[in-house]
Amino acid sequence: MTSTTSEAFRAADLGTLVVLAWSGEAPDGGDMPYLLAYSLGDAEGGPRATSAAVTQLLEMNGLTIGTVIDGATRPSLPVSLLVEAGQAVVRMPQLVAQADAPPEWLDAVARRGHAYLVFTTRAWPEGRPGVTVDPAALAAFAGADETLMTAAHVMLPARSLR
Secondary structure (H helix, E strand, O other): OOOOOOOOOOHHHHOOEEEEEEEEEOOOOOEEEEEEEEEOOOOOOHHHHHHHHHHHHHHHOOOOEOOEEEHHHOOOOOOEEEEEOOEEEEEEOOEEEEEEOOHHHHHHHHHHOEEEEEEEOOOOOOOOOOOOOOHHHHHHHHHOHHHHOOEEEEEEEEEOOO
């Protein structure tokens, strides 16, 4: 049976959800603060089950795979970004995920006022939390067509507690 948004959502089906923050050159030449969200694919049922659960989560929150959404133009979007104490915190009604943000990412988000979230349905078991991610491996995964074409893309306005 295919998973649909009408079926009950179970957060456990997401498996371990990871968010990574990094900055890189954008088409305009400046640094862009990026966030990559993905599952390790370690839920019961493996990567296929986690992919279906992530797809359901994205759909429940008004995010469409393969299109870029500008969160600044959608104030009712239930996805938000809080930047505080060196952390990037992505919030949705069904989850809160946070990532340590490197200084260059914090500088880029302060300059731009937003971050570019790529929330992919593709599992990445090699990108375990607490393990240093090789920049080449991150670039290969984050830049792969298979990752980008199976992801929701959101420009998230950055908020802080101040």
